[in-house]
Amino acid sequence: MSDSDQVSGVLSKLVIENPWRKLRDFTDARIGLGRSGISIPTAHLLAFQLAHAQAQDAVHLPLDTDELVAELQQAGLEQQGQSLILHSRASDRAEYLQRPDYGRRLNADSVARLKDFMEQQASAGVETEPHDLAIVIVDGLSSLAIQQNTVPFLQQLTKALDADSQSWSLAPLTLVQQGRVAIGDEVGELLNARCVLLLVGERPGLSSPDSLGLYLTWNPGIGLTDAARNCISNVRQAGLVYPDAVAKLMYLLREARKLELSGVGLKDRSGADDALDAGSVSGRNFLTSE
Amino acid sequence: MSDYRYMLGDQTWSFDSLAQLMAKATPARSGDRLAGVAALSAEERAIAQMALAEVPLKNFLNEALVPYEEDEVTRLIIDDHDAEAFKPIAHLTVGDFRNWLLSDEVSSEILTQVRAGITPEMAAAVSKLMRNQDLILVAQKCRVVTAFRNTIGLAGRFSTRLQPNHPTDDLTGIAASMLDGLLYGNGDAVIGINPATDNVAQASRLIRMMDEVIQKYQIPTQSCVLTHVTNTMECIEQGAPVDLVFQSIGGTEATNSSFGFNLNTLAEARDAALSLRRGSVGNNVMYFETGQGSALSANAHHGLDQQTCEARAYAVARKFEPLLVNTVVGFIGPEYLFDGKEITRAGLEDHFCGKLLGVPMGCDICYTNHAQADQNDMDNLLTLLGVAGCNFIMGIPGSDDIMLNYQTTSFHDALYARRVLGKKPAPEFERWLAEMQIFKDMDNYRLNDQLPAAFAKSLKAVESATGGTHV
Numbered sequence: 213m214s215d216s217d218q219v220s221g222v223l224s225k226l227v228i229e230n231p232w233r234k235l236r237d238f239t240d241a242r243i244g245l246g247r248s249g250i251s252i253p254t255a256h257l258l259a260f261q262l263a264h265a266q267a268q269d270a271v272h273l274p275l276d277t278d279e280l281v282a283e284l285q286q287a288g289l290e291q292q293g294q295s296l297i298l299h300s301r302a303s304d305r306a307e308y309l310q311r312p313d314y315g316r317r318l319n320a321d322s323v324a325r326l327k328d329f330m331e332q333q334a335s336a337g338v339e340t341e342p343h344d345l346a347i348v349i350v351d352g353l354s355s356l357a358i359q360q361n362t363v364p365f366l367q368q369l370t371k372a373l374d375a376d377s378q379s380w381s382l383a384p385l386t387l388v389q390q391g392r393v394a395i396g397d398e399v400g401e402l403l404n405a406r407c408v409l410l411l412v413g414e415r416p417g418l419s420s421p422d423s424l425g426l427y428l429t430w431n432p433g434i435g436l437t438d439a440a441r442n443c444i445s446n447v448r449q450a451g452l453v454y455p456d457a458v459a460k461l462m463y464l465l466r467e468a469r470k471l472e473l474s475g476v477g478l479k480d481r482s483g484a485d486d487a488l489d490a491g492s493v494s495g496r497n498f499l500t501s502e
Numbered sequence: 503m504s505d506y507r508y509m510l511g512d513q514t515w516s517f518d519s520l521a522q523l524m525a526k527a528t529p530a531r532s533g534d535r536l537a538g539v540a541a542l543s544a545e546e547r548a549i550a551q552m553a554l555a556e557v558p559l560k561n562f563l564n565e566a567l568v569p570y571e572e573d574e575v576t577r578l579i580i581d582d583h584d585a586e587a588f589k590p591i592a593h594l595t596v597g598d599f600r601n602w603l604l605s606d607e608v609s610s611e612i613l614t615q616v617r618a619g620i621t622p623e624m625a626a627a628v629s630k631l632m633r634n635q636d637l638i639l640v641a642q643k644c645r646v647v648t649a650f651r652n653t654i655g656l657a658g659r660f661s662t663r664l665q666p667n668h669p670t671d672d673l674t675g676i677a678a679s680m681l682d683g684l685l686y687g688n689g690d691a692v693i694g695i696n697p698a699t700d701n702v703a704q705a706s707r708l709i710r711m712m713d714e715v716i717q718k719y720q721i722p723t724q725s726c727v728l729t730h731v732t733n734t735m736e737c738i739e740q741g742a743p744v745d746l747v748f749q750s751i752g753g754t755e756a757t758n759s760s761f762g763f764n765l766n767t768l769a770e771a772r773d774a775a776l777s778l779r780r781g782s783v784g785n786n787v788m789y790f791e792t793g794q795g796s797a798l799s800a801n802a803h804h805g806l807d808q809q810t811c812e813a814r815a816y817a818v819a820r821k822f823e824p825l826l827v828n829t830v831v832g833f834i835g836p837e838y839l840f841d842g843k844e845i846t847r848a849g850l851e852d853h854f855c856g857k858l859l860g861v862p863m864g865c866d867i868c869y870t871n872h873a874q875a876d877q878n879d880m881d882n883l884l885t886l887l888g889v890a891g892c893n894f895i896m897g898i899p900g901s902d903d904i905m906l907n908y909q910t911t912s913f914h915d916a917l918y919a920r921r922v923l924g925k926k927p928a929p930e931f932e933r934w935l936a937e938m939q940i941f942k943d944m945d946n947y948r949l950n951d952q953l954p955a956a957f958a959k960s961l962k963a964v965e966s967a968t969g970g971t972h973v
Contacts, residue, residue, distance in 0.1 A: 231953050232681055232961055239668060239675035242900025242912075243682035250917035250947060252900070260877070260900060264909070267871035309836045309872055310532050353872055415835075416871050417907030446669065497677040498964040500714045 227253045240419050263418040270413075270421040272305055275355035277387050283363050284385065289370065295385040296329065298322035298399065302390040315392035317434075318399065322388075326402040329384070345373075345465070346383035346405035346432075350391035354413030354421060361424040361448060362411060368454045372462050378469070393427050393441070400432030407468060408432040409461070414445065423448050426457065428464050430474035440475040442468075508553035515549045520557070521567045524623070525807035526550035527630045529847055533795045533808045533838035540807075551631055555597030559588075562623045568804045568814075573755045574765055579621050579817045588619025596627045603628065603640045603858075610645050617860040622753070622813035625855040629809070634847065637854040638890040644857035646893065648825045649784020650745065652690055652722045652930035655862050655893040660925035662897035662916045663826070663864070664689030667905035671698045673711055679899050680715060681957060685940055686913035687920075687949070688897035690931035691826055691864065692746060692789060694726040698905055705729040706742040713743040719938070719956060722782075722930035724825070726789050731763050731771045738774045745780055746789040746825060747771045753792075753814025756802030765818070772822050783930065786825035791866070792816070793830040794848050795838030808838060809848065813855040820861050826894060827856060828864035831883075833908055835870055842879030845869060849883050853892055864894035868910040877901070877909070884911055888919040895919070921947040 226248060233244030245256045252260070277297050284290045299322050302308035302315045318326070347366070351358055373380045383403045388395055393412055400408030410427040417423070424447040429440055442464050447457040460480065468474045506517040517523040525539035527550035534540035541547035563583065568576045590612070594602055602608060629637060647655040654661050666679030676695065683689050693712050697704050705727045712725035724745035727734070731749040738744050749768065752758055758765075768788070775787035797803040797811035812829070819827045829852035832845040839845045849865050856863030867883045869875035884895065901912040919925065926932050926944070935941050938957075942950040953961070 228949075228951055230682075230685070232678070232685070232957075235674075235678035235681065235961075235964065238672065239678050240904045241666075241668070241675065241679045241682075241898075242902050243678050245900055245914070247914065247949070250914060250921060250949065252912070252914050256900065260902070263902070264871065264876065271872045310840065311536065312837050313536070415907055417904065418871070418902045418909065419904050420907060421871075423907075451669070497673040497711065499677045499681060499960050500711075500718050501960075501963050 260418070267416040267418055267421045270354045270356045270416040273355050274305075275351040275358055275387070275389055277389065280349070280359060280362060280387065284366070287363050287367055289363065289366050290385050295387060296325060298325065298386055298388045300388060300390040300392070300395055305390070308390045312392055315390055316394035318388075318395060323402065326399065330402065330404065341381070343383035343403065343405045344380045344407060344469070346386070346400045346403045346408045348386045348388060348396040348399045348408055348410045350388045350393070350395060350410055350412040352391065352393075352412035352425070353415045354423065356416070357413035357422045357424045357448065358411065360422050365411070365424065365447065365454050365457065368458045369461065372458050376462065376466070393425075393438075394436070396427060397429050397432035397436050398434050400429065401434060406431065407465070407474075409465075420446070420448065420451060423451060426461055428461070428468060428474050430468045430472060430478075438475075442474050442478055442480065506553050506557070508549050508556075510549060515546070515553065517550065517553060520561065520565045521804075521806055521810075523550055523554055523557070524567070524627060524630065524810050525805075527554040527627075528807045528809055529630065531794075531808070531838070531844045531848065532836060532840040533798055536837055537798050537803060537805075537808070539805060554627055555595060555600075555631055557596050557627070559591060559594050559596065559599055559624050562621050562627070567623055567806055567810065568754055573804075575753060575755050575758070575814055575818060578765065578821060579623075579814065582618075582817075582821070583621060584618035586619070587616050590616055591619065596624070597631060599624065599628045600631050600636065604636060608643070610643050613644050613858070614860075617858070620859060622817045622855065622859060623810060625816075625858045626810040626813035629813075629851045629855055632854070634850050634886070637850040638886060641850075641854045641857045641890040644891070646857055646860055646862045648786040648823075648862045650724045650781040650786055650825050651783060652928040653783060654691055654825065654928055656929070658925055659928055660888060660892070660916070660920055660923070661691040661864075661894035661928050661931075662688040662913075663691045663828075663894060664693045665696070665896050665898045665903065665910070666693070667696050667698075667898075667903055669698055669905045671704060671708065676708070676711070677715070681960070682899050683897055683913050684719075684721070685954070685957065686897070686917065687927060687935055687940055688913045688916055689721070689723055690928040691894035692724050692726050694728055694748070694789070696728045696906060700729055700733070702733050702736045702740070705733050706737045706740060709737060709742045709744055720934070722928075722934050728789075728791070731767055735771050735774055738778065743780065744775055744778060746787055747775045748789045748791070750791045750796070751815050751818045752796045752800065752802070753811040753818070754797050754802050754804060756804075757797045757800045757811070758818070760800035760802060765821070768818075768822050784825075786823055786862070788822045788824035790819045790824050790827045791830055792819070792827065792852070793834055794852065795834040798838070799834065809851055812852055813859070816856045816859045816861045819856075820859055824862060826864055827861045828866050828894070828896075829853070829856070830866040830868065832869040832873060832875060833866065836873040839873070841874035842869070842876070842882070845873070845875055845879060846883045846886070850886060850890065853887055853890055857891075862893050865892055866896045866910055868896070868908050870908045880909070880911060880915070884915055884919055885922070888923045888925065917947065917949075
């Protein structure tokens with residue numbers, strides 16, 4: 213045996229592979245990584261560090277409102293100059309992360325802008341009736357989620373709203389920077405909307421830096437809690453796909469309008485979870501199948 | 503209301519109440535700043551610690567931090583206080599309580615004897631005066647052993663919860679993570695799933711699935727679905743094979759109300775689980791999770807600092823003789839614990855307070871992607887808690903929870919901690935790992951390079967069943 217053979221013989225055992233790695237076909241979980249001794253092999257260590265870096269960057273990447281507005285216009289989702297760019301009371305990301313209370317409220321400029329807008333509307337004599345729905349777009353903890361999902365999601369949603377048997381009058385789109393979920397209720401109240409739909413970038417995970425959350429509040433107002441909202445989570449290409457999210461959302465919107473409420477009193481019975489009851493009582497899987 | 507004062511030179515510092523003094527004496531963290539209860543300067547914090555050191559332990563029995571009339575957790579703490587057990591420390595101040603805990607004479611046995619005489623507020627107070635090494639040294643002297651199908655918390659042992667979460671609760675995906683964990687020697691504390699769809703039907707389905715796996719491979723461990731206590735009670739009524747009842751708990755009645763339960767609910771649930779008689783070596787049937795910040799986030803903190811609220815949760819836990827309690831230390835986000843330093847401190851405080859009060863304490867050593875923390879911070883806290891004698895940690899494939907979107911300790915991490923600290927899993931589980939040939943040399947922490955026979959068969963089953971569809 214030559215020296216080089218001995219070296220490669222040692223090298224081939226540096227990483228002990230796991231034959232069950234093929235189960236990755238069934239889950240995104242980091243299973244079957246193999247091991248160097250009892251530790252994570254270098255390649256997987258580095259892949260993890262990259263995923264963490266991307267997730268951290270997603271938290272700190274600012275929302276590019278100019279680009280988003282341009283894309284919304286291009287997609288025909290907003291009238292020229294109609295959408296409103298707003299900001300929470302959190303001045304920057306560092307403050308945003310430590311003061312959730314600031315992220316839940318609009319700053320004084322934004323409140324004034326919304327009030328001006330409503331006065332202009334009133335003096336122009338348009339829309340004295342409340343809007344049926346205000347759509348509020350909020351960066352939250354992942355601007356990436358907003359940047360990637362907003363346009364394609366809203367394209368499908370507006371189609372569904374147009375096709376609905378009852379008409380839905382929409383308030384102008386609003387975009388909020390450094391915002392949290394509750395800020396949508398303040399925007400909805402100031403826009404005199406009967407219902408608010410909030411799109412927010414969710415806390416990024418390692419395998420999901422681009423996950424969008426949807427929050428629905430009937431009769432929005434300052435001071436409401438999560439108990440007054442319905443949530444649809446994990447909306448993204450590799451998670452809950454747009455058609456399914458839109459179907460769930462349309463169900464909740466119709467029910468909220470019919471019952472005039474949202475939150476704990478509005479149960480999601482849209483049927484997406486029916487598969488559960490249809491499944492066998494037993495939890496058959498490959499570990500117990502034979 | 504009492505007034506606490508401290509003279510330094512010609513300046514007198516005063517604190518309105520014991521609650522305020524406790525809050526100001528707490529090592530700095532973002533949640534207390536958010537609540538507006540933190541010291542306003544580093545000097546004020548140090549002075550508050552000096553003032554707190556002079557407070558007699560007896561004061562905590564006479565000055566409830568949350569009113570007795572308003573809060574059933576306070577009533578539990580006061581009504582269950584054991585005056586006889588308290589006697590050996592009844593004369594001490596908080597400062598001398600620290601000296602007493604650290605003294606050579608105070609052994610594991612003595613700490614066990616005084617346990618019922620220590621209130622959560624006393625534990626929290628003394629922890630605020632302790633350095634990290636004090637928290638480790640005293641916690642290591644405490645021993646809290648519990649049992650169900652195996653024995654957790656023995657000296658020289660270090661257990662893990664196998665956490666095979668999946669974003670859609672896909673059974674094959676969950677089974678894949680379970681297999682991964684078992685073959686890395688994890689899962690002796692519990693196999694515990696956080697369900698993505700949180701209802702009774704789903705919980706029952708997952709409980710049955712885990713029960714079948716545990717039975718087929720004769721694994722000396724227990725299962726749990728981390729759903730609301732009332733869901734688990736319904737599962738039991740419907741005949742599901744429930745091992746452990748889970749609930750997130752907090753340190754005030756208002757926090758627990760916001761979680762949708764009270765102490766009676768927990769008592770009923772425990773009775774229901776005990777009636778199933780599923781434990782083989784013990785009858786600890788409850789699993790609780792806690793974490794600093796939960797009271798404030800429910801606006802139920804009564805002006806207390808978050809660490810004191812957390813310690814009060816352990817009074818709730820110990821009432822129901824749990825198998826496992828863990829603080830999910832970095833999960834809640836940077837508004838409560840900002841960075842790796844604050845997470846580390848909180849993890850050590852929680853473990854110390856829990857153990858001192860007699861709670862079988864483990865820790866979900868974790869962080870979110872919006873906190874200033876990384877894998878190195880987790881390595882540090884894991885090592886520190888391992889030295890401190892922590893009962894158990896989480897185990898998850900590659901540290902990445904793809905359902906809850908946060909990072910916790912991996913299966914590999916647990917093996918690291920066991921190897922560098924010379925710790926073994928629970929004895930019953932250790933025997934099983936050897937029998938199944940998952941380890942080829944347990945004494946030297948060497949895993950088997952070959953796939954154990956029983957599991958090779960199961961993997962074959964996947965191959966024969968798959969054609970792009972889930973089995």
